[in-house]
Amino acid sequence: MRDDRFRATYLIETPLDPAKVAEVMAGEQSCGTFTRVEGETDALRERARAVVVSVEQRDEAGVPSLPNAWLTRREVPGPWHLARITLDFPVANVGANLPTLASVVAGNLFDLGEVTGLRLEAIELPAAYRRRFAMPAQGLAGTRRLAGVKDGVLVGSIIKPNVGLSAEDTAALVMRLCEAGLDFIKDDEISANPDHAPLAQRIPAVMAAVHRHRDRTGKNVMVAFNITDETDAMRRHADLVAREGGSCVMASLNWCGFSAIESLRRSTDLALHGHRNGYGALSRHPLLGIGFQAYQVLWRLAGVDHMHVHGLQGKFAQEDAEVVSSARDCMTRLAGEVDDRVMPAFSSGQWAGTVPATHAAIGHTDLLFMAGGGVMAHPGGPAAGVASIREAWDATMRGETLDAAARGHAALRQALDTFGAR
Template identity: 30%
Template sequence: MAQIGLKAHPSVPEDYLLIDYELETNLDPKLTLASLCSEQSTAQWVRPGKQEDLRGKFGAKCVAYEVSGESNKPLYAWPWVAGNKFIRLKARIAHPLINFGPHIPNLLSAVAGEGAFYCPGVTCLRITNLHFPSSFLKLFEGPQFGLSGIREKLKVFDRPIFVGVVKPNIGLDSQDFSDTAYASFLGGLDIAKDDEMLANPPASSFEERIKKSALAARKAERITGKNKMYLANITDEIDEMMGLVQKATLLGADMVMVNAFFTGMSGLRHVRRHCKLPIMSHFTGMALYDRVLFFGMDGVVTTKLQRLLGADIIGLPGFGERMQTTDEQVLKNMEACLESMGNIKPSLPIPGGSDWAGTLPKLFEKIGHTDFGFIAGRGVFNHPDGPEGGAKSLNEAWEAISQKISLEKYAETHPALGKALKMFG
C-alpha cells in the first residue's frame, strides 16, 4: 500500500461510498489502516474449513493515505494509550454500498461505530468527509424545497434571508409570543421562529402558539405586502413528531424545525417523508460530534447528512468567539449546504450566534455571496425600539452594504440602525 495523496474531489465508484478520516496510530500505518478496513466491514473474512475470501465483495478498502505528522506524545493521553511514537494520517476508505444500502443508521454503524473508534492501533480518529456516488444519492429525497424553494416562497432573491429567534426563548405566553413575532415581521423580518428549546409548555402550548403566530404572519403580509414565514419547532419523540407535523400544517405554520442531533438523523428523514412544509434542522448537539479536534465527526459530514435526509434549511454554529468555531470551519459547513450533490438540492445555510445589524457587513464579506440566512435573537428582540426596530435595523444595514456606505454614515439618517449601533456596538 503506497502513499497516495487525497484529492479534494475524487471520482467515486458507483458501488462504493468514500469516507475521509484523520487518525493517529501508535503502530505501523499500513497495518493500522488494514485493521481499520477490516474492523469496519468483514472483520473475519474466512470461515474454518471454507475456501473463501469475503473481502473482495464486502471488505472496506483503503484507496489513499498520506502521513501528516509524527510526535513522541499522543494527541490525547488516554490511560490505555502507550508508546513513544505516534503517527498522524489522512486516509480515504471505500465502503461497499452493498454492506448497508441507503440506510443512514447502518452506514454510520459501519463508518463511525465500533470498527472505527475501537480499532486496534487507532489512538484518535475523526471522520472528515463523505463522498457519495450518484447511484446512492438517487435513493434519497433530499430537501423538498431547498434554497431556491425558500427564496421563491419569500420572493427574496437578491439578499440574505432575515431570520429571528423570538425572545425570550421560553416564558412568553402564546399571545405575547405571536405579538412579538408580528412586530418583527412589520420591521422586515422574513422568518420568525421558535427557539430550539421551545416545545409545548403550558404557558405557550404548541397549538395556540402556532395558531396565533400563523395569523400574525398573514396579517403582517397584508400590511407590508411581503411574504412572511413562521417556523414551528416540532422536536419530540419520533412517533410524536408525525402528529405535530399534521397539527403544524393544519394550524398554518409555514415551516417546521427538527433538532436532528437529538431526534437522530432518521427522525429528520421520517419528517421529510411525511411533511409538506419546508424543514429546518438545528445545530444543537453538533458540538458533541465536532468540537474536539482530531476526534469525532466533522461538521461537513453532519451537514451533508442533514441535507441528504431532507433539511431545506440547515442551522450552523456561526462566526465569532461565542460559537467556538473557526471561520474556515463555518465556511466549509456552509459549502456543504450549497455544493453540487447530484440530484440533492442545495439547502439554505444559516450560520448563527449573537449576530445583529452591526455584524452583517463582516459576515457578508467573509461569505462572499448572499445565499445564506442571517439570524438574530437579541439583536432584533432587544432593540430599543422593540422587535420592529430590530428587524428594521437589519434591513437598513443591508441597504448600507448594497450602497457601499458605512453603517455609521447610513445610521445618521436611519434611526433604527443608529440605535442598534449604540445599543449593541
C-alpha cells in the same frame, strides 16, 4: 471513485503504523474483525470489504490526545503519528439505509484500540447512490418562494425570551416581529411543546397572527415551529402546522435521530429547518468526532432544507473559518448533477455589525441571517433592529462601510453604538 462505492476520509492519531491501522479500519467497518474468520473467503472479501484508498502521514505528537487502555496494556510507546486516511466502502453493504450508513462511516471506529484520536472529516457519494435518499422538499428556491423573498438575504430572528411565554404572548410577539419586517421567525431550540405554551395552542395562535399580517401587507412570514419530539408527535405537529397554513418546522437533529427526521421528511413537504444543537459534543476536539462536511452530508440525506452553521464573530467557540466552510458545504451539491443544496442558517451573536464579514467571507446572499439579541435588544425596538440589519446589508452590497452608511440611518447608528463595544 466507483459508482458502486462511497468514500469517507478520516484524521487519525496512532503510535502504530498508520497504513496498518487503515487496514484495520477497513476490515472493522466491512466484512472483517480483529482476525480472519471462517467463511471470510477471498471472493467475499473482494465483494464486501472496504478498501484503503490513501494514507497520508502528517505530523507527530509527543503525547496522545486521548487515553487508550488497549495501548496502555500493551505498553506501546509513542511517538503518535497523525495521518489522513481515505477508505472506499461497497454501496451494496448498506443500501439506502441512513442509520446504517452512519454506523459504517463512524460507529465503532471511535473506539478502536489502535488509535488515540479519530475524526470523520468528509463523505463522498456517487450520484446514483445519492439519489436513493431523500432530497430537500424546498431547498433554496422553495424557501425563497414560501418566504416571499425573491433575492437577497433572508433576515430572521428567534423568539425571546426563549421559554416562558404563553401561546397568546408568543403570538403577540410574532405579530410584532412580523410588523418589524422580518422574513423568518423561529422558536428557540429549547422551546418545543412546553406546558405553558403547547403546540396545539401555539401553532394556531401564531399562524393567526401571521395571516393577519399577510392579509394586511401581502407578506407571508415563514415561522419555524420547534416540533422536536418522538416521531409520531412530530408528524402530528407538522400536520397541524400545514392545516394552519404554516410553511416550516424545526427539529433538533442530534436528539431526534436520523430515522425520526427521515420519517418526518416523508410525511410532510413543509420546509424542514435543521438545528444542530449539541454538535459541539461531536466536533470541538480536533481529533475526535465528526467534521461538519461529513455531518451535513448525513443530515442532507435525511431531507433537511436548512442547516445551522453558527455565525461569524459570534458568541460560540467555532472559529470564523469553520463557519465559512460549513456554509460552503451546505451550498455544495453532494453529487454534482442534482440541485440538493440547503439554506445555510447563520445564528449566534449576529447583528448589523457582523454583516460585512459575513458577506466578505461567503460572497452571496443565499443565506438565512438570524439575530436574536441583535433584533430584540436594539434600543429602538425590534423594528429598528431589523432595519439596522437591512441597512447593513444594503450598505455592504453597495460597497459602503457601515460607519459611512450610519450617518444617514439612525437604526444602524444605534446598533453600532450599542453592540459595537462588545
